[in-house]
Amino acid sequence: MRGRRFRVARRAVPAAAALLLVSACGATGTGAGGGQDGAVGAGSGTTTLQQQPEFSKEPHQMLSATESKQVGWFVADAGGFALYRYDKDTAKPPKSNCDGDCAKTWPPVLVGEHTMTSGVDPTTVGSVTRADGKKQVTIAGWPLYRYTGDKKAGDITGQGKGGTWFAVTPEGKKAQANDGAAPAPGDGY
Numbered sequence: 001m002r003g004r005r006f007r008v009a010r011r012a013v014p015a016a017a018a019l020l021l022v023s024a025c026g027a028t029g030t031g032a033g034g035g036q037d038g039a040v041g042a043g044s045g046t047t048t049l050q051q052q053p054e055f056s057k058e059p060h061q062m063l064s065a066t067e068s069k070q071v072g073w074f075v076a077d078a079g080g081f082a083l084y085r086y087d088k089d090t091a092k093p094p095k096s097n098c099d100g101d102c103a104k105t106w107p108p109v110l111v112g113e114h115t116m117t118s119g120v121d122p123t124t125v126g127s128v129t130r131a132d133g134k135k136q137v138t139i140a141g142w143p144l145y146r147y148t149g150d151k152k153a154g155d156i157t158g159q160g161k162g163g164t165w166f167a168v169t170p171e172g173k174k175a176q177a178n179d180g181a182a183p184a185p186g187d188g189y
Contacts, residue, residue: 061077061078061109061110061111061112061114061115061116061137062077062078062115062116062117062118063075063076063077063083063115063116063117063118063120063125063137063139063144064076064077064078064117064118064119064120065118065119065120065170066080066082066119068154068156070156070159070177071156071159071167071175071176071177072169072175072176073169073170073175074156074167074168074169074170074175075120075139075144075167075168075169075170076153077109077146079153080153080154081146081150081153081155082146082147082150082154082155082156082158082159082167083109083144083145083146083167083168084106084144084145084146084147084158084159084165084166084167084168085139085142085143085144085145085165085166085168085172085174086098086106086143086145086164086165087163087164087165087166087174088164089142089143090141091138091140091141091142091172092141093141094126094127094128094138094141094142094143095128095143096108096128096130096131096136096143098143098145099130099131099132104148105147105148105149106145106146106147106148106158106165107145107146107148108130108134108136108143108144108145109136109137109143109144109145109146110134110135110136110137111127111134111135111136111137115137119170120139120170121170121171124139124140124171124172125137125138125139126138126139126141128141128143130143138172139168139170139171139172140171140172140173141172142168142172144168145165147161147165149161156175159175159177160177
């Protein structure tokens with residue numbers, strides 16, 4: 001009798017570990033819907049991971065469609081932090097033009113072992129090789145960045161900085177203020 005219980009328990013441990021891993025990888029703060037209709041927006045009272053991401057450690061990337069009252073639909077990472085595009089980059093062909101001090105303020109989203117999506121068409125996700133040789137994640141050809149000024153999940157404080165930085169939409173476009181106002185000018189980086 002003991003042997004049978006041991007075998008059942010032994011089978012349950014890997015299943016529980018797999019469930020825990022899948023749950024951790026899917027923790028994006030955008031709900032379980034998997035698409036834009038199921039996404040829960042930043043600033044909507046949703047609890048998300050409240051810590052700064054470790055930009056140098058990229059085991060995987062999660063790109064999740066998220067909605068906010070401030071800019072509408074935008075893409076966030078696994079921690080709920082907004083991702084941005086830079087108008088001085090190019091999409092066709094993809095090219096990153098944010099290096100040096102710029103990349104310290106706007107760390108590039110680097111390619112990890114896996115890139116997962118929720119509400120973002122995976123066929124629009126790609127990569128570009130940066131000047132330093134690292135591969136950077138792109139959406140519709142636009143290189144993606146985080147902003148060090150965003151201190152908690154759901155912040156979109158980089159929106160409109162220098163008139164060249166914008167939260168990126170799931171289609172790779174610039175997220176725009178919902179009230180129709182032009183973005184406030186700020187320093188470029």
